[in-house]
Amino acid sequence: MxxxxxxxxxxxxxxxxxxxxxxxxxxxxxxxxxxxxxxxxxxxxxxxxxxxxxxxxxxxxxxxxxxxxxxxxxxxxxxxxxxxxxxxxxxxxxxxxxxxxxxxxxxxPLHPDRMALVDWTFLPGIGPKLAERIEADRQKNGDFGSLEALQRVTGIGPKRIESWKIFFE
Structure with missing residues (x-):
């Protein structure tokens, strides 16, 4: 038993x-x-x-x-x-x-257009500098619309996007 x-x-x-x-x-x-x-x-x-x-x-x-x-x-x-x-x-x-x-x-699920600066730093591989670049890009170029659109930010490539997919819609 x-x-x-x-x-x-x-x-x-x-x-x-x-x-x-x-x-x-x-x-x-x-x-x-x-x-x-x-x-x-x-x-x-x-x-x-x-x-x-x-x-x-x-x-x-x-x-x-x-x-x-x-x-x-x-x-x-x-x-x-x-x-x-x-x-x-x-x-x-x-x-x-x-x-x-x-x-x-x-x-x-997260969405890249519903994230604040502090939210980005919660994801693996994102520090304060990269989070600031993401926010600056969104301010300059508008919403991302999808996770894959984050690749337009310097320092984010397909490998990072793939590792974050489990957190996003």
Whole structure:
């Protein structure tokens, strides 16, 4: 019995098991930041809008939801929502991106046009200088559109692109 117990606890490297349970189709995984009663990463099972997330989180906490009028574009996995109060009843919603380290840990694919300077340095083989060159190129020539377009930056070739594919869409 002891042997069966010990074998059942082994992790098989070929299977690449997740660090924690994640639904196969989670809908959207978003971060709730400043202004929300319960901050942190939340998994939303359907195509929620920011307004419905605000109403849901505030109703669960028992607090009055701030009035928010804005776009109801469906949430995208990897977004970070923050509320800035305008007054007691109204708030402004800010939408940004979770850091690359969190998106990678949550198995959310990265996109080169949704990366900040600090996000680039999280990837293997990118130091501060190369990250600055990537950002400078994007400012000068516009969005990359795809991972392969990063090859236009000096110091990035096909080998680096290939090693980063596991992190990108």
């Amino acid at each position: 002891f042997s069966v117990y010990m074998v059942s606890r082994l992790v098989f490297r070929e299977e690449n098991p997740p660090a924690f349970f994640v639904l196969q189709d989670p809908g959207a995984v978003v971060g709730l930041g400043d202004g929300f009663p319960w901050q942190g990463i939340r998994q939303i099972d359907d195509e929620c809008s920011p307004e419905s997330v605000i109403l849901l989180t505030f109703s669960e906490s028992g607090a009055a939801a701030p009035f928010y009028r804005g776009g109801n574009t469906p949430l995208v996995s990897g977004e970070l929502l923050s509320l800035t109060p305008l007054n007691a009843e109204k708030a402004t919603l800010s939408r940004s991106w979770l850091p690359a380290s969190q998106r990678i840990a949550l198995s959310i």
